[in-house]
Amino acid sequence: MSDIDDLTKAEIVALILDKKTEQALDWLSKLYKVDVPQIVVGTIKKKRRTVYAVYVVQEKKIYASSSEIFYNPFVVLHEYYHHIRSKLGTHRGSEKHANMYAQQFIDAYIHVMKKLNQACLKN
Template sequence: MPDLDDLTKAKIVALILDKKTEEALDYLSKFYKVDTPQIVVGTIKKKRRTVYAVYVVQEKKIYALNSEIFYNPFVILHEYYHHIRSKFGTHRGSEKHANMYAQQFIDSYMSVVEKLNQNKTRL
């Protein structure tokens, strides 16, 4: 699976934090050459109150527990990983990998923000 550079990952996180989640998912989907999953507020049977979000492969949808989750980069990127994994083959048994995928984006964002803050201090 191809990888994004740190600055692009940071921009994806910033888009989600700026409440532009759909735009972030569109960008990622173009990069991976897959359909963009729909993201909706809602729950599915058997998952109510047990998870913040869930990706349903058959529907190509990310269900978020509430609108706050829409803007949580870790949760959204975790579920997006399930979407791309389902397109590239294996979907099952990938929770650890979904966490690692999301954390890479968060780490890139934190690194870029830290560098920007250091540059401001020098000015």
């Protein structure tokens, strides 16, 4: 997977938090050169009560259990990882790797925000 710099990761997280999830997914998909997955509110059989969201490879859709999940960067990025894995190679469906991928974005956001806060305090 291509490396994305911390500032870009932070901006993607900020877009999701600002309720611009589709814009974040579009940007990510351009970076990875893959189709943009659709994100919708809904559930699929056997997963209705057990998960916040799920990616369905055949449909290229992220199903979120509620509209609030659209604005949860960790969940959105976790499911996006499954999307890019299905497009860029063998889809292994590793939850551990999807969690690590999402956490990298969250960590970058926290790091960038700390730097911005420190810079503001110095001024």
